[in-house]
Amino acid sequence: MLVVAEHGAGKTAAAARIHSLSRRAPGPFQVFQGRETSETALAACEQQGGTIYLHEVGDLPSAAQKEVLRQISLGDGERNHVPRYICGSSCELEPEVRSGKVHEDLYYRISGVCLRLPPLRQRKEDIPGLRNWFLAVFAEDFSQPVPTLSVETQNFFLEYHWPGNIRELKDATRAIVALGDEALAMGGLRSLLRKSEPPNGEISLKDAARAASREAERELILHVLARTRWNRRRAAEELKISYKALLYKLKQIGCEGYGA
Numbered sequence: 001m002l003v004v005a006e007h008g009a010g011k012t013a014a015a016a017r018i019h020s021l022s023r024r025a026p027g028p029f030q031v032f033q034g035r036e037t038s039e040t041a042l043a044a045c046e047q048q049g050g051t052i053y054l055h056e057v058g059d060l061p062s063a064a065q066k067e068v069l070r071q072i073s074l075g076d077g078e079r080n081h082v083p084r085y086i087c088g089s090s091c092e093l094e095p096e097v098r099s100g101k102v103h104e105d106l107y108y109r110i111s112g113v114c115l116r117l118p119p120l121r122q123r124k125e126d127i128p129g130l131r132n133w134f135l136a137v138f139a140e141d142f143s144q145p146v147p148t149l150s151v152e153t154q155n156f157f158l159e160y161h162w163p164g165n166i167r168e169l170k171d172a173t174r175a176i177v178a179l180g181d182e183a184l185a186m187g188g189l190r191s192l193l194r195k196s197e198p199p200n201g202e203i204s205l206k207d208a209a210r211a212a213s214r215e216a217e218r219e220l221i222l223h224v225l226a227r228t229r230w231n232r233r234r235a236a237e238e239l240k241i242s243y244k245a246l247l248y249k250l251k252q253i254g255c256e257g258y259g260a
Contacts, residue, residue: 029053053088056088147182224239
C-alpha cells in the first residue's frame with residue numbers, strides 16, 4: 001500500500017490507524033525512515049508480523065528495496081509472520097521509477113492500493129477537531145488545564161494556510177500550552193501570515209482580482225486532480241488544456257512534485 005501526501009499531512013498517522021483497525025493490530029507497528037533503513041534491519045523484522053511503515057520509500061536504498069519486495073512476495077502466500085508494508089511518499093514516484101531510483105517491481109507492488117491525503121489547507125473542516133485534540137493531549141502532558149482560545153485565535157486557525165500541515169498545527173498547539181500565553185505563542189504564526197500581505201494593507205482592485213483568479217485556478221486544478229486520482233492526462237482533458245500546460249501550471253503553484 002502507498003500513502004502519498006505533502007510533508008506533515010499525516011501519512012504516519014494514517015498508516016498507524018490502518019494498522020490499528022486491521023487483524024495485524026496485535027502485532028507491532030514499526031516506522032522506518034527511508035534513506036536510513038538497511039536491508040539487514042528489515043530482514044530482522046520478518047518474523048515479527050505486524051505492520052512496517054516506510055517513510056519516504058523513494059529514498060530507500062536499492063538493497064533495502066529488494067528486501068521489501070522479497071517480504072511482500074512471501075506475504076502473498078499468507079504467511080502471517082511476514083509484516084505488512086505501508087509505504088509513504090511526499091512526491092510522485094513515477095519519475096523516480098523512470099530514473100531507476102525506485103525499482104519498478106516494487107513500485108507496482110505497493111501502488112496497487114494508493115491513498116492520497118489532501119493537505120490541511122484543503123480540509124479546513126478538520127482543523128477545529130485536530131486543534132482541540134492536540135490541546136487536550138498537550139494539556140495532559142504538561143499537567144496544565146486545557147486552554148480556552150480566543151475567538152480571534154480560533155478564526156486565525158481557520159484562515160492560516162498551514163504550509164507545514166498537521167505537523168505545524170501540532171507545534172502551534174504545543175506552544176500555546178507550554179508557554180501558557182496564547183498571544184505570545186501565536187505571534188510567530190501571525191507574523192508569517194503578515195509577510196504574505198501587502199505593506200500597510202494597501203492593495204489595488206486589479207491586484208486583488210489577479211490574486212483571486214490565481215487562487216480559483218489553483219483550487220480548480222487540485223480539485224480535478226484529486227477526482228482523477230492525480231492522473232494528469234485525464235485531468236488535462238477535463239480542464240481542456242494540454243498536458244504540457246497542466247505541468248507548467250503545477251510547477252507555478254508548487255505542486256509538480258507531489259499529490260496535493
